[in-house]
Amino acid sequence: MELLRGEVHLLVWVTAAVVLLTILLFSTAPFFTDYFRKWRIMRPIPGVGPNYPLVGDALLLKPGGGDFFQQIIEFTEVLRNLPLIKLWIGPMPFLIVYHAETIEPLLSSSKHMDKSFAYKFLHPWLGLGLLTSTGEKWRSRRKMITPSFHFAILAEFLEVMNEQSKILVEKLSSRAGKGSFNCFMDVTLCALDIICETAMGRKIQAQSNSDSDYIKAIYEMSDLIHRRQKMPWLWPDFIYHNLKAGKKHNKNLEILHSFTDQTILERAQEVKNAKASAENVDDDGEEKKSKKRSAFLDMLLKVTDEAGNSLSYKDIREEVDTFMFEGHDTTAAALNWSLFLLGSHPEVQKKVHKELDDTFGKMVFQKIP
Numbered sequence: 001m002e003l004l005r006g007e008v009h010l011l012v013w014v015t016a017a018v019v020l021l022t023i024l025l026f027s028t029a030p031f032f033t034d035y036f037r038k039w040r041i042m043r044p045i046p047g048v049g050p051n052y053p054l055v056g057d058a059l060l061l062k063p064g065g066g067d068f069f070q071q072i073i074e075f076t077e078v079l080r081n082l083p084l085i086k087l088w089i090g091p092m093p094f095l096i097v098y099h100a101e102t103i104e105p106l107l108s109s110s111k112h113m114d115k116s117f118a119y120k121f122l123h124p125w126l127g128l129g130l131l132t133s134t135g136e137k138w139r140s141r142r143k144m145i146t147p148s149f150h151f152a153i154l155a156e157f158l159e160v161m162n163e164q165s166k167i168l169v170e171k172l173s174s175r176a177g178k179g180s181f182n183c184f185m186d187v188t189l190c191a192l193d194i195i196c197e198t199a200m201g202r203k204i205q206a207q208s209n210s211d212s213d214y215i216k217a218i219y220e221m222s223d224l225i226h227r228r229q230k231m232p233w234l235w236p237d238f239i240y241h242n243l244k245a246g247k248k249h250n251k252n253l254e255i256l257h258s259f260t261d262q263t264i265l266e267r268a269q270e271v272k273n274a275k276a277s278a279e280n281v282d283d284d285g286e287e288k289k290s291k292k293r294s295a296f297l298d299m300l301l302k303v304t305d306e307a308g309n310s311l312s313y314k315d316i317r318e319e320v321d322t323f324m325f326e327g328h329d330t331t332a333a334a335l336n337w338s339l340f341l342l343g344s345h346p347e348v349q350k351k352v353h354k355e356l357d358d359t360f361g362k363m364v365f366q367k368i369p
Contacts, residue, residue: 090232
């Protein structure tokens with residue numbers, strides 16, 4: 001009897017194990033099928049490491065953004081003659097393209113608009129705006145927003161760009177002739193000031209107050225997302241949000257969204273007031289139109305699609321957050337690279353300076369000794 005009871009218990013445990021294993025296999029079968037499909041496609045492309053199971057090359061990657069970028073440069077220098085190389089981060093393959101002639105067909109095509117898996121970590125912050133959306137949503141949103149970037153409208157932003165650029169030039173001038181220095185943050189804070197005022201109509205004075213909670217939240221959030229994208233063991237939300245990094249992520253997210261929410265509400269009320277009273281009266285009783293500069297946010301509050309539907313509050317926040325992130329990060333990167341290349345090629349820098357002098361006059365630009 002005791003032996004029979006033991007056999008029954010064993011049978012129960014074996015049955016339970018088989019059922020659990022079956023459920024596990026069926027639930028993960030699509031994952032492994034997709035993984036091996038990608039593996040076969042990517043196999044002919046040279047890689048950068050041994051590609052360990054499950055984590056891929058993630059253990060080789062440096063967590064810091066600057067160190068990781070330098071690491072990618074080293075990978076491409078070793079495989080300089082190849083058009084592209086592959087990098088496995090967990091079960092996800094990524095292609096590193098580093099020749100202009102290779103990437104040109106990709107950048108000039110509007111056919112393949114699907115975003116990679118890594119973009120999902122931007123969703124809590126940026127939602128599904130122009131950067132992260134795809135398909136019909138991307139096309140309809142792009143069509144609605146494009147008129148906001150008409151040259152006549154962009155010309156209104158020139159005053160802001162000149163004002164903030166002057167501050168930047170003064171900061172750089174004070175450090176000229178005192179040896180080399182890293183201008184990256186100076187340029188980045190200038191770009192942030194410009195995009196914040198032109199996109200949201202708010203002055204944050206990043207160039208003179210880089211320690212504000214909003215500015216620190218932007219850079220901490222960017223760093224946290226970049227680190228998480230490279231670490232597949234942090235991808236599950238239930239793990240990440242219980243870690244120190246995840247809690248810091250959520251705190252920064254609250255700061256960023258609170259700032260955007262407050263700005264949208266204030267701007268919406270201003271637009272409503274302006275609509276109710278299109279003109280004001282000065283002390284002499286003469287009427288004059290308000291000269292308040294429009295911001296990108298103002299246009300989002302007014303824009304409608306072909307059916308006359310306006311953007312929802314969520315849609316507006318998605319685009320404002322997207323343009324705040326994209327508008328300063330990409331511009332700052334391009335400006336810093338331009339300065340680096342001009343500094344590396346003095347003969348080209350002289351030609352650029354001469355062209356500016358010929359176009360605007362020598363009195364406009366003061367040469368820094």
